[in-house]
Amino acid sequence: MDKESARQQLIEAIGVPVEQREIQAGDIKTAYLAAGDGPPLVLLHGSGIGGVVWYQSIGALSTHFRVIAPDVVGYGESDKPPATYDKAFYARWLRNFFDAIELNQGYLAGNSCGGAISLQFAMNNPKRVKKLALINSGALGKQMATGAKFRSLLLNCYPTLTAARWAIHYLVHEKSNISDALTQYAVEVLQKPGGRRPFWDGKGKVFDPFTDDQLKSVSHKTLILWGKEDQFIPTQYGRLTKKIMPNAQLKAIRRAGHFPFLDRPFVFNKHLIEFFKPTGESRYNA
Template sequence: MIRLTAELTPAGTSYLETGEGHPVVLIHGVGLNKEMWGGQIVGLAPQYRVIAYDMLGHGASPRPQPGTGLVGYAEQLRELLEHLQVPQATVIGFSMGGLVARAFALHHPEQLEGLVILNSVFNRSAEQRAGVIERTRQAAEHGPDANAEAALSRWFSREYQAANPAQIAAIRQTLASNDPQGYLTTYELFATQDMYRAEDLGSIRVPTLVATGELDPGSTPEMARQLAARIPGAQVAVLDEQRHMMPVESPRLVNQVLLDFLQQAMSQQNSIKGIVA
């Protein structure tokens, strides 16, 4: 069992780091924190240098300033990599973390070597947009755990919830313990920025994987296909019978998808560097 002690950057970002090799950064979803990545840290660390951190407004990281946009969240990642003296990394973003990963790819392309977007949103329908805006209103009025039960039902299969009540309770507590303003600032971005600089996604020139679950109601397979179509050469993976929290519910399955992609991406990048040299 890997037990890690969180550390802080000069700007206050809380992060975990383990393993050696190519750097891989993990960005969690809204309302969660770096602890969601336990299954991936164990699965990836034997081959990669794995870095997981708390987004602004989450976990032990500082709150975002009022009005902070995705640029500010991308800047947080840039500062973390600078602190760790990591010139380039593969960035894996889950849900809201996928929006941050996209923003980082657009604003700091020189620091990106590969991109994975898991269970994230793109081009919501009017109905989907109305639903997430309503959840934002509820969070503003009642706090971060305003719609926790509905969220957990969207995120996990009924079987997993029934078999893992302690873990579900812990995630519910994580949602409830979020700083209200930090959570709301982040959730408002999650609710409104699914088309953030969509017209510029064609400029992303690194190996990219967009993946989601077959049964993910908020980050649908169609969203994954549409997003991947905007990024040159991007791959799409739709995991059978998986819901939103597939990195937690099915870590071995997700890890295998990630490891296959990382191996392929590293080979591709090494080939390119060889040609350039």
Template sequence: MSDTPHEVQYLTLHGHRRAFVKAGQGPVVLLLHGLGCDHTTWEPVIDSLAKRYTVIAPDILGHGLSDKPRADYSVGGYANGMRDLLTVLGIDKVTVVGHSFGGGVAMQFAYQFPERTERLILVASGGLGPEVSHGIRAITTPGFHQVMGVLTLPGVRHLGMAGLRALSTTSWKHTRDLDEVAEIYNSFKDPHARHAIRHVVRAVVDWRGQIVTMADRAYLTEEMPMCVVWGRDDKVIPVRHASNAAALAPNARVEVIPNAGHFPHKDHPHRFAKIVNEFIRTTQPAVYSRARFRNLLKHGPVPVPVLAPVTEIEAG
């Protein structure tokens, strides 16, 4: 898979510049990155997916090359932003793929705009249980902005990034994702990025863990194909949340990839692209029915007595 950077395009929406990558042709796949990341987290899979699909990979507001204003950083606000971006691009419907915090945005997008969502793919997603790493919780604490301002001074930052990258090359599964953590750490050198990310985290996490959940609305995905992908060795959001997804949405397809951490699309890009291709190929896009949606809302969820099976696949 190619890691060659793709051309970044820009659009201004509501007075704020949004950066995004667009590649390929065919049905549209919208890739939503996680907290502190940007579209480059998808670079290992963009070219492969672009052979069959039109791939849209934005830098969500407050991240990457997009503006970082004082703005609405709620999951609902992000879902609205994705709708507006797609509308300007002339795109009506998408298969939405969300990683980590981007998974929460993907779920919110599917909930707010079911008429525009064909399928939902969640990758090590937030919103499926309260547990989250202590590092994410630390962002919500008083003084984070000031402390990170010191830790991202040039000499300190370069030393810290070098240490994280060195640890990521070891065979220890607990340090697998530290190369990506180094990039997130580097992004904190921008005080506007720190402010934006703090607002994002405070909207979805408190000292006890995640506060935004799909549990009470998962039944609305009954008519929408849904796939959940997780790395077996995820240390940011525990892999048991994949079973939570299976219980909340019994028709969901769940794939747990061995020897992968919080970024399975980077640990095993070939396998990840194959999962996405197979899922799209073997499912029909959701067809929105207002009457059906109204009926689901009126009657609420049906209790689910057993967990759906979780499939573990060998990654090559």
């Protein structure tokens, strides 16, 4: 299975027509997937792989939203330049991406380090985020930071199929839901030139914790969504953050780990749709 076929298998599994595009976000060539019509919803994946990791959610979400799933700089098919790979770097890239696709304001959801990037972007550009979802998010606690940095480096420093399979099994609770194509593509992304720069150059800085004052400053309606069986970033960090952020709610998904969109996609999609749906839209029914 070559890179194209592994990625293409995941795209075909989305089950709806998907646009595969590339655009210059500042000086970063950024690949992204797009599907559906309606209010724009940007999905930011976590460390490793790329936007295609949302393959079990894009189809359902695209019936309500214009779903945009970029390969975050350093991952997937996007450029992988030498850089700091800290939250400030990622937030600048995301602002340039919004500009490049002419998106003035949208809904924003991020998983793991994608959650940390989403929070930083919302702090820096509050008017460009309509609502925010943090999914098993990084950078939400001091105790978490050191462990998450170490585990992130460990999970991604050996780009072999065996290591990738072990890493994904660690992050996903429902092992039977793991696609062979996803594991294969994860390895191929790491093996690309520069594929490990986010880990080696970044040294986990994206997981450096936000202060309580920073979290209190985020006034957006925020959904904190967590897989209860997450071994990588435990649910306690979601609970603590919900107490600090002024306009946040917390939903926990049973029998789900760090990637609840892979473990329990139906439940995960339902929560996101009901949170982001425009006022007055009928309840999600699938």
